[in-house]
Amino acid sequence: MAAAAPVTQNEFGWTPDQPLIRLVDVHKSFGSLQVLRGVSLDVRKGEVICIIGPSGSGKSTLIRCINALVPIDSGTIRVEGQEVNDPDLDKLALRRKVGMVFQQYNLFPHRTALQNVMMAPINVLKQNRKEVEVRARALMAKVRLQGKEDAYPGQLSGGQQQRVAIARSLAMRPDVMLFDEVTAALDPETVKEVLVTIRELAEEGMTCILVTHEMGFAREVADHVYFTDKGLIVEHGPPAEFFANPKDERTKAFLGQVL
Amino acid sequence: MTSHMSSLSAVNPAPANPMPVLLPFQLGARQRRFPTWRATLLHGCGIVGLGLVIAGTAHAQSGPGQLSAIGVIIKWFPLLMSGFLFNVLISLLSMALGTVAGLGLGLGAISHNTLLRQVAWGITQFFRNAPWLVLLFFAMFMIPFQFTIFGTTIPFPDWVKAVIGFALPVMANMSEIVRGAVKSLPSGQWEAAESLAFSRRQTMWMIILPQCVKRMIPPWMNLYTLVAMATVQASIVGVTEMLTLIAQVHAAEGGRPDLLAPLYGFAMLCFFIYCYPIELWTRRLERRFHLHQ
Numbered sequence: 001m002a003a004a005a006p007v008t009q010n011e012f013g014w015t016p017d018q019p020l021i022r023l024v025d026v027h028k029s030f031g032s033l034q035v036l037r038g039v040s041l042d043v044r045k046g047e048v049i050c051i052i053g054p055s056g057s058g059k060s061t062l063i064r065c066i067n068a069l070v071p072i073d074s075g076t077i078r079v080e081g082q083e084v085n086d087p088d089l090d091k092l093a094l095r096r097k098v099g100m101v102f103q104q105y106n107l108f109p110h111r112t113a114l115q116n117v118m119m120a121p122i123n124v125l126k127q128n129r130k131e132v133e134v135r136a137r138a139l140m141a142k143v144r145l146q147g148k149e150d151a152y153p154g155q156l157s158g159g160q161q162q163r164v165a166i167a168r169s170l171a172m173r174p175d176v177m178l179f180d181e182v183t184a185a186l187d188p189e190t191v192k193e194v195l196v197t198i199r200e201l202a203e204e205g206m207t208c209i210l211v212t213h214e215m216g217f218a219r220e221v222a223d224h225v226y227f228t229d230k231g232l233i234v235e236h237g238p239p240a241e242f243f244a245n246p247k248d249e250r251t252k253a254f255l256g257q258v259l
Numbered sequence: 260m261t262s263h264m265s266s267l268s269a270v271n272p273a274p275a276n277p278m279p280v281l282l283p284f285q286l287g288a289r290q291r292r293f294p295t296w297r298a299t300l301l302h303g304c305g306i307v308g309l310g311l312v313i314a315g316t317a318h319a320q321s322g323p324g325q326l327s328a329i330g331v332i333i334k335w336f337p338l339l340m341s342g343f344l345f346n347v348l349i350s351l352l353s354m355a356l357g358t359v360a361g362l363g364l365g366l367g368a369i370s371h372n373t374l375l376r377q378v379a380w381g382i383t384q385f386f387r388n389a390p391w392l393v394l395l396f397f398a399m400f401m402i403p404f405q406f407t408i409f410g411t412t413i414p415f416p417d418w419v420k421a422v423i424g425f426a427l428p429v430m431a432n433m434s435e436i437v438r439g440a441v442k443s444l445p446s447g448q449w450e451a452a453e454s455l456a457f458s459r460r461q462t463m464w465m466i467i468l469p470q471c472v473k474r475m476i477p478p479w480m481n482l483y484t485l486v487a488m489a490t491v492q493a494s495i496v497g498v499t500e501m502l503t504l505i506a507q508v509h510a511a512e513g514g515r516p517d518l519l520a521p522l523y524g525f526a527m528l529c530f531f532i533y534c535y536p537i538e539l540w541t542r543r544l545e546r547r548f549h550l551h552q
Binding site: 067069091092095096098099100102104106107108109110119120123124125165168169172 | 445447448450451452453454455456457458461465466469470
């Protein structure tokens with residue numbers, strides 16, 4: 001190896017050789033329902049993580065905690081060193097680092113596809129409109145939606161809307177992307193076009209955390225697969241090993257049902 | 260085989276739609292566009308008919324040498340119309356004032372600040388559950404007839420107080436319309452905006468409210484017709500609007516009992532002609548927004 005690159009610290013004392021995201025013993029309850037019961041995981045820069053598991057196992061809550069959409073009860077979540085579980089959290093700083101795509105797309109229906117992509121950089125990051133537009137058009141092309149810039153969300157198919165949602169999130173230039181069951185509401189034919197887009201992102205080195213039911217995709221694209229059940233991470237490992245020889249009985253039972 | 264088939268179809272030709280019951284139910288274009296010419300014509304006939312009945316009754320009752328009811332209405336038409344326009348003016352101003360105040364109150368009612376939310380909720384409920392006439396009296400007698408600020412005296416004539424009196428219930432109802440529309444949007448819109456780092460204020464003004472406008476317009480227009488019709492109550496507290504003028508015209512014509520029905524019928528007609536198209540338009544918008552939801 002050549003001489004180590006100069007290590008630069010960010011404002012939180014984080015250096016790129018440390019995990020980009022670190023969760024330690026995260027607990028979360030909704031009323032008397034314990035959704036997360038001590039979850040710990042690390043995500044390194046450029047890694048693609050897939051979280052799988054039965055419904056109600058806390059997968060969605062887990063990734064919603066990472067960008068503070070859901071406040072946690074105890075534990076620590078650090079994103080590039082920034083503590084998320086902090087009452088004085090600078091949400092703007094956190095959310096420009098973490099992009100999120102939802103199951104139901106959640107595009108803004110009163111704005112065109114291109115406007116959806118441009119809104120946040122212009123109004124939140126106060127970037128120059130012209131530059132944002134150039135970038136937004138490039139992003140629309142990247143998700144293969146040239147020519148749909150002026151369409152309203154209601155005029156697009158589910159798969160197209162989801163790709164606009166991905167472009168919208170990328171326009172903020174996040175360091176990590178969270179995907180919350182993004183193909184679960186799509187027709188089988190359009191699932192593929194969205195997965196292709198995510199795979200391309202992953203190949204470009206984007207750090208991605210996906211909650212998914214697409215086992216084939218997890219096996220091919222993920223660097224690491226986590227299996228959650230009843231608010232705990234039961235088993236995790238590289239996909240080849242994870243899918244070939246699951247150790248835990250619950251993992252075996254789940255994979256037996258879905259594969 | 261072919262000949263057999265053709266002979267069969269000749270005997271029993273296949274209908275254009277083999278099983279029309281299975282086709283999706285679709286409204287024809289004619290049914291969907293609500294105020295068709297036919298409907299408008301029907302309403303027009305109704306109005307003319309009502310007018311004829313009133314005039315006929317009045318004519319039968321008017322004695323010899325007296326001006327007929329129609330004659331009386333024509334004679335006083337400019338005055339009565341000026342009264343009606345005053346009603347319209349009061350309703351428009353109350354609506355404008357009440358809408359702005361109600362928007363603020365409605366936003367307060369969904370605020371994250373507990374104190375603000377409770378105060379706004381209290382005001383909304385208080386004014387929503389009070390009779391409009393009581394609120395009108397309240398405004399009339401609570402507001403002084405003039406204000407003196409820095410030596411300048413601003414007069415508050417009765418009609419301005421009436422505007423405020425009607426704006427109070429408008430405000431409270433508008434507040435509920437705003438709150439209801441905001442609550443009716445899917446929570447995913449808030450989540451998406453939040454994850455894109457929009458502040459709550461930005462989310463409200465750039466993402467939530469623009470989508471709510473469409474949902475708020477029909478109930479808002481409905482509220483307007485209620486205000487327009489309520490403005491005649493101002494006559495009770497001494498504002499010289501249409502109903503006051505009708506009473507004066509009636510007195511000026513010698514208080515003939517046969518003029519009562521036609522004169523008040525005329526007032527009804529004016530309000531009907533003004534409010535009914537708004538009502539129709541509201542229904543059309545509701546239908547359109549419903550279809551495009």
